[in-house]
Amino acid sequence: MKIPTTDFFDFHHHTDGKTGGIYNLRYGEPWPPSYFSAGIHPHDIPADTAPHFQWLKEAVLHPRCVAIGECGLDGLIATDEKIQAEIFMKQIEIANEVRKPLIIHCVKRHSALLHYKKTAKVPMVIHGFNNRSTIGEEMMKHNFYLSFGKSVLHHVNLQQFVKVFPADRLFLETDSADFNLAELYETVSSLKGISIETLSGIITNNVQTLLKLTD
Ligand SMILES: [Zn+2]
Numbered sequence: 001m002k003i004p005t006t007d008f009f010d011f012h013h014h015t016d017g018k019t020g021g022i023y024n025l026r027y028g029e030p031w032p033p034s035y036f037s038a039g040i041h042p043h044d045i046p047a048d049t050a051p052h053f054q055w056l057k058e059a060v061l062h063p064r065c066v067a068i069g070e071c072g073l074d075g076l077i078a079t080d081e082k083i084q085a086e087i088f089m090k091q092i093e094i095a096n097e098v099r100k101p102l103i104i105h106c107v108k109r110h111s112a113l114l115h116y117k118k119t120a121k122v123p124m125v126i127h128g129f130n131n132r133s134t135i136g137e138e139m140m141k142h143n144f145y146l147s148f149g150k151s152v153l154h155h156v157n158l159q160q161f162v163k164v165f166p167a168d169r170l171f172l173e174t175d176s177a178d179f180n181l182a183e184l185y186e187t188v189s190s191l192k193g194i195s196i197e198t199l200s201g202i203i204t205n206n207v208q209t210l211l212k213l214t215d
Contacts, residue, residue, distance in 0.1 A: 008181045009203055011147045011171035012037070012070070012103060012127045021173075022103075024070060025059065027052055035064050035211075037103050039071040039091055042084045049087065056091070060098045066211040068095040069103030070127060076107050088116065096121045101210055103127050103147075110135050117142055123210055128175050133161040140165060145210065147171035150179055153187055163191045167202045 010021030016032070023036040027044070038059035040052050059065050071091040073084055095102045101123040106113055110131065117124060124144050129136065130151035139146060146165060149172070152158050162170075172184050182196075189199040 008172070008185050008200060009207055010174050010181055011125070011207075012149075012173040012175055014176045015174070022066060024103075025065075027055055031059075031062055031064065033064075035066045036062075037067040037069050038065055039069040039103070040087055041070055041105060042072055042074040042079060042087070043077060045079055045083060045087055053090065056094065060094060060100060065100070067101045067103045067125075068098075069125075070105040071102065072105040073109035073112055074105065074107040075109045089119070092116060092120050101125060101145075104144075110139065113144075114138075114142055117144070125171065125210070127171075127173060130155065130158055133157065133164075136161045136165065140169070143169075145169045145171065145206070147173045148184070148188070149173050149175045150177040150184065152184060153179070159187075159191055162188055167192060167194075167199070168206060171203060171206060 007020065010018070012024060013021050014024050019034045023032050023034050025032060025036045025038045038056055040049070040056065046052055060068060068091050071088055073088060092102065099122060102120060102125065104113070104124055104126045106126055125147055126139060126144050127147040128149050129146040136146065146169065148162060148170065152162055172181065172188060174181050185196050185199055189196040192199065
């Protein structure tokens with residue numbers, strides 16, 4: 001079957017100039033022509049965070065900025081956990097103020113995330129979800145949205161989880177991986193036993209619900 005290459009919403013990507021998705025803006029970059037998210041990634045916490053927060057506060061007010069992130073917690077990096085927690089919490093407060101959802105980067109800190117979920121008054125989407133289904137079920141129980149990427153193409157256990165994860169809380173993304181997003185839509189639609197058009201329609205709906213996009 002011929003898989004088309006366009007028109008699939010890419011929930012989280014790093015490809016400059018791409019449309020039909022949410023571009024993860026880098027610090028100091030000009031506002032892109034597409035929808036974008038802006039945040040301070042736990043990997044990129046600078047020694048002086050003030051200018052970054054200044055930038056972020058401006059970015060989130062932009063009408064095409066639809067989410068705060070990626071931001072979150074990473075248990076595999078050297079950055080002090082207290083600093084990560086503080087930077088994450090500040091971004092949750094910003095998201096609450098501007099009423100835009102959070103795109104979360106989370107590595108080995110999913111149980112800690114539950115604590116932050118109580119503070120967030122906006123939806124939280126864990127992007128690049130590729131963890132065990134026990135973690136996934138826990139996240140599902142606490143009303144997280146999950147965005148899945150390339151791992152779903154290869155990991156059988158993750159595929160089993162995608163089968164049961166509710167379609168109305170699901171997004172798909174390329175992140176920084178180089179592959180055809182249509183292939184991921186194709187895989188997920190067959191896992192769910194629905195057509196690729198139906199899946200695409202559901203995700204478009206999810207996007208509109210989550211981001212309140214009007215066009
Ligand atoms: Zn990313």
